[in-house]
Amino acid sequence: MKNNRNISGRLLGNLRRSKGFTQDQLAARAKFYGSKLDREQIAKMETGIRGMSDRDLWHLSLALEVGIASFFEGLKPACRLRDLRAAFYIA
Numbered sequence: 001m002k003n004n005r006n007i008s009g010r011l012l013g014n015l016r017r018s019k020g021f022t023q024d025q026l027a028a029r030a031k032f033y034g035s036k037l038d039r040e041q042i043a044k045m046e047t048g049i050r051g052m053s054d055r056d057l058w059h060l061s062l063a064l065e066v067g068i069a070s071f072f073e074g075l076k077p078a079c080r081l082r083d084l085r086a087a088f089y090i091a
Helices: 009-018 023-032 039-047 054-064 081-088
Strands: none
Touching (some): 009 054, 023 054
């Protein structure tokens, strides 16, 4: 089964690794800014099992010292409505 609860989880992992952070370190940094994310939730985001809220994106962007747009760089728009629905939970 394809995990697709978010469209930018892979980029989250790339950003985290490019900054040299472990998932635990990123969770700790995000908590500094008020997040309640832990390592397990970050791992699930990176694999697409867990979605990301706007608040999650905000805290993670602060923790990683990047703009929110960084979570969407290079993503291609869905070419089929079915793909778009899956990416954005549209019933």
